Amino acid sequence: MEFRILGPLEARVGDSVLPLGGAKQRAVLLLRSSEVVPVDRLIDEVWGQSPPPSAAHSLEAYVSRLRQLFNGHGPSLIRRGAGYCLELGAVALDAHKFAELTDDVQRAAADGHPERASGLAAEALALWRGPALADVVLGSSARAEAERLEELRLRTLEQRFDAELALGHHQELVGELQILVGQNPYRERFVGQLMLALYRSGRHAGALDVYERTRAALDGDLGLQPSAELQQLSGQMVRQEPRLGPPVTSTRPAIRKRAADRAPRRVPGMALVGALALITIVFTAGSSAPYAAATAPAVRAALAAEPAPSRVALVLPSAPEASWDDPRVANTFNAFLSSSRSWGFETDILVADENDPTAAVLQRVARRIDTGDFDLVLVLGDGAAARSLEPLVRKLEQTRFVFVDASLSALALTGVPNASSVRFAEEQSSDLAGYLSGLVGPRGGGPKRRADTVSVVAGAPTASLRRMTRWFTRGVRRALPGVVVRVDYVTSLDRTRCERVANRQIDAGSDVIFAIAGQCGSGALAVARTRGVWAIGEDQVGVPVGPHILATTYKDWERAVSEVLNELGLEVLRPGDVVLGVEDNYAVGLDRVNYLVSGGVWSKVVDRCSQLRAAAEASDS
Numbered sequence: 001m002e003f004r005i006l007g008p009l010e011a012r013v014g015d016s017v018l019p020l021g022g023a024k025q026r027a028v029l030l031l032r033s034s035e036v037v038p039v040d041r042l043i044d045e046v047w048g049q050s051p052p053p054s055a056a057h058s059l060e061a062y063v064s065r066l067r068q069l070f071n072g073h074g075p076s077l078i079r080r081g082a083g084y085c086l087e088l089g090a091v092a093l094d095a096h097k098f099a100e101l102t103d104d105v106q107r108a109a110a111d112g113h114p115e116r117a118s119g120l121a122a123e124a125l126a127l128w129r130g131p132a133l134a135d136v137v138l139g140s141s142a143r144a145e146a147e148r149l150e151e152l153r154l155r156t157l158e159q160r161f162d163a164e165l166a167l168g169h170h171q172e173l174v175g176e177l178q179i180l181v182g183q184n185p186y187r188e189r190f191v192g193q194l195m196l197a198l199y200r201s202g203r204h205a206g207a208l209d210v211y212e213r214t215r216a217a218l219d220g221d222l223g224l225q226p227s228a229e230l231q232q233l234s235g236q237m238v239r240q241e242p243r244l245g246p247p248v249t250s251t252r253p254a255i256r257k258r259a260a261d262r263a264p265r266r267v268p269g270m271a272l273v274g275a276l277a278l279i280t281i282v283f284t285a286g287s288s289a290p291y292a293a294a295t296a297p298a299v300r301a302a303l304a305a306e307p308a309p310s311r312v313a314l315v316l317p318s319a320p321e322a323s324w325d326d327p328r329v330a331n332t333f334n335a336f337l338s339s340s341r342s343w344g345f346e347t348d349i350l351v352a353d354e355n356d357p358t359a360a361v362l363q364r365v366a367r368r369i370d371t372g373d374f375d376l377v378l379v380l381g382d383g384a385a386a387r388s389l390e391p392l393v394r395k396l397e398q399t400r401f402v403f404v405d406a407s408l409s410a411l412a413l414t415g416v417p418n419a420s421s422v423r424f425a426e427e428q429s430s431d432l433a434g435y436l437s438g439l440v441g442p443r444g445g446g447p448k449r450r451a452d453t454v455s456v457v458a459g460a461p462t463a464s465l466r467r468m469t470r471w472f473t474r475g476v477r478r479a480l481p482g483v484v485v486r487v488d489y490v491t492s493l494d495r496t497r498c499e500r501v502a503n504r505q506i507d508a509g510s511d512v513i514f515a516i517a518g519q520c521g522s523g524a525l526a527v528a529r530t531r532g533v534w535a536i537g538e539d540q541v542g543v544p545v546g547p548h549i550l551a552t553t554y555k556d557w558e559r560a561v562s563e564v565l566n567e568l569g570l571e572v573l574r575p576g577d578v579v580l581g582v583e584d585n586y587a588v589g590l591d592r593v594n595y596l597v598s599g600g601v602w603s604k605v606v607d608r609c610s611q612l613r614a615a616a617e618a619s620d621s
Contacts (some may be wrong), residue, residue, distance in 0.1 A: 001075065002092040006149065007129025011070075011205050038083040054109050097395035098127050102156050104163050109159055114166035122161035128153060154187070161193045170200040172341070175334030175558055181210065182539075185217050188230050199237055200246045205445040207237055241342060312565070313339055313348040313372060315365060315379040315389075317480065334378050339565040350373060352385035362388045373420065374399050376568050378561065392420035400573065402564050405555070407512040417575050422560055425581035426464065427471035428612050429553040430516075433536045434446050435473025435608045436551055438483055439601045443534045443548065451511035451534075455486040457501050459493055459517040472514055475608070486510060495523035502527040512550065525549070581616050 002008040010017055027234045042056045052058075063084060078085045079222060101124035108117035132146040157180065166171055177194035183188055191214045210225070218224045225231075236244055314336045316329055333349070340347045344609040352365045362385060369377055369392055377399060379386050386403055390412055393401045397420045401420040403411060413419040437454045454476055473485045488501045498517050501523035505513060512534040515521030521537055525548075526537035534550040560580065567573040 001070075002094065002317075003075075004094045004129070005133050006094050006098060006127050007132070008467075009133055009163070023484025035123045035338050036080045036083045036085045040082075042084060043232075091409075095126050098124050098149075099152070101127075102152060102159075105156060109163060112161040118160055118163035119169065121156050121163065122226070123154065124156055125160065154184070158189050158193070161190075165193065165200075166247060167195060170197040170246060172338035173197045174201060174203075175331040175338075178330065179558075185214065186222070188214070188227050190232050192230055195233060195237065196244065199244055204237060204240075209235065211237075212450050242468055253355070269400055270493040295528060304599050310345050311348075311372070312336075312376040312378065312568070313350055313369060313374045315350045315352055315369075315377060317352060317381050317383050317385055319351050319353075328405070328555070329380065331557040333560050334560040336378065336565070339562040343565060343569045345565070345569075348374070352388075359388075366392055369399075370396070374529045375401045375613050376402065376565075378564060380404045380405065382410050383448050386411055400568070402573070402611055404557070404560055404564070420573060420575050421577045422564065423577060424466050424560075425616070426553070426556045428581045428616070430471040431475035431478075431612060432512075432605060432609060433553060434472035434477075434549055436475075436605050437472075437514065437534070437536065438476040439604060440512070440534065440550065442511045443532055443550075449481065451480070453484040453486065453503070453509040454512040454514065455505035455508075455510040456488070456514045457498055457505070457517050458487065458489045459520065460491050461489040465489070465516060467514055484509075489521055491519040495520055498523035499527050503531070506531045506533055516553075543554060 002012045004012065038212070039056060039059065041307070043051050047055050050268075057532065063079075069393055075087060075479065078087060099121055105117050105124065107122045108114075108120055126342060127333075132149045164170075166352060172195050176541050177190060177197055180190050181194050191210060195207040195210050198204075198210065210232065212469050213227050213232070218226060226234075242481075248348060311607075314333065316529045335592045336349075337347065348368070350368055351361075353361045355446075366387065366388060370388070374470055377403065379389065382403060382405065386406055389401065390423070392415055393416055397418055399418060401413075401419050403413075403419070408414045408416070408419055408421045411419075411421070413421075428591070437451060442449065442451055456469050456472060458469055466535065469487050473487075475487055476483050486505050488505065490497050490501055498520040502513050502515075510533065513524050513528045514536045515524040525535045525537050529548040535548050536553070537549065539552045539554040564573065
């Protein structure tokens with residue numbers, strides 16, 4: 001038997017997951033192994049400071065059910081004196097394995113073996129399936145343990161990045177580090193690693209921009225200055241000191257060169273495996289980052305059976321250097337390069353400047369694809385570049401085209417056998433954002449216990465934005481029936497326009513602003529901060545850090561792109577539309593919760609996430 005706490009709480013026997021019951025019954029299991037916990041303290045852990053009169057009786061019922069569930073599997077709940085004790089026996093615990101691996105990482109790093117340290121760190125981080133004990137309402141001691149494990153996870157990430165930088169893998173790290181710095185803006189080791197990765201990638205101005213953003217955040221939010229180490233690193237970059245250059249040698253896997261007598265291309269046709277939960281809602285008061293998913297050895301072993309497709313192209317709507325203005329481009333770019341190198345694919349990056357008033361750039365991209373003999377063309381978005389490729393998709397029947405953040409129906413490619421799309425289920429994250437908005441009280445307190453008016457600042461009224469608005473409204477009213485929901489669509493997407501709309505909404509009594517108007521939405525977020533109301537924004541347009549940001553809707557571009565390339569390598573990529581929605585493992589960051597939002601609210605949001613997932617699974621079946 002195995003207990004898993006690095007994510008939702010699970011008890012597994014072989015391939016079976018035992019039903020542990022509801023949140024309070026699951027919380028009973030948060031006992032330290034072999035430690036007797038008094039009943040009064042256990043009640044406090046499960047129910048908090050205001051337990052019901054029946055708490056002791058309910059606790060006995062929970063213990064009885066768990067004893068029956070564990071009968072014959074190893075662990076036992078024993079009554080000793082005035083308390084209970086959990087004896088694990090020979091039961092495995094994923095947190096113990098994680099701790100052992102992190103010790104091995106430290107030893108490998110200290111011994112000067114970065115490749116071994118990187119591999120061990122990836123193995124340790126792959127044990128995480130989400131925030132520790134993500135689906136359990138935590139009492140004080142359990143919360144302290146979850147925070148300890150999260151801190152250890154972040155330190156292990158730092159050690160992996162140090163090892164990868166020592167191996168010369170700086171370009172592959174940029175996207176992941178950008179996300180982590182955005183979610184942990186005061187964690188200076190991440191900041192320094194991102195600066196070094198950018199600097200070694202030739203993006204010197206970007207590295208110094210990261211430093212300036214961090215310095216401003218520390219000064220404005222905390223009244224502090226960057227550490228001496230970070231200031232020193234910034235100065236070395238200004239002077240371009242040689243010591244900051246990449247290592248002399250690199251063990252990075254070489255991109256396989258295209259052979260002249262290459263075997264005929266094969267078009268994968270099996271079903272897509274394991275659609276992961278790739279649209280999430282990440283709460284910026286926390287620091288949960290995308291959880292590492294290293295390529296399994298079995299995946300690499302599959303390459304030995306038969307030569308895999310080896311030539312892939314990525315079509316971007318703008319250059320990846322615009323990373324701070326459009327993180328989706330930079331994150332997609334970095335994930336594409338990293339996964340392609342893992343498989344040994346030969347890569348080509350094509351930038352279709354969609355702001356170019358002429359069609360010349362799009363024509364050059366189309367010609368390159370037409371003559372490039374690609375196995376896979378990955379296209380980001382459903383803009384002008386994606387639409388212009390429709391005739392080419394039909395012509396190049398032996399080339400796979402996958403459109404990320406798009407649908408085949410919108411591109412007039414429904415039913416075309418070599419076309420696939422991966423769409424994020426934004427309606428689900430909008431529902432979660434709305435549900436949270438209906439649960440919280442006005443920012444800063446006040447006479448109202450709940451928000452009675454919430455607002456949406458949206459862009460042009462496309463089908464996608466109308467769908468997101470409907471689901472946001474549905475989520476709000478599920479939490480708070482009768483709430484007033486104001487919706488304003490902004491067709492002229494300039495920042496000042498969104499500022500005026502948000503001001504008007506707040507004047508009408510709005511307590512929460514949900515900004516889904518692209519870059520224009522940053523104006524609405526700024527107004528929310530000034531006016532003292534909650535704001536929810538989109539991660540892909542760079543939501544600022546601040547106490548007014550209640551939540552951020554988040555798309556995991558890196559995981560989406562990596563899954564497409566992994567499935568291409570394994571030849572299990574199907575044609576058609578794939579919709580990626582919320583899943584409990586990745587849906588809600590519960591560590592370092594904003595002190596203004598109670599634990600009970602977060603528990604309800606987790607429950608709502610489970611309901612959305614169950615409804616989606618029922619619809620699929």
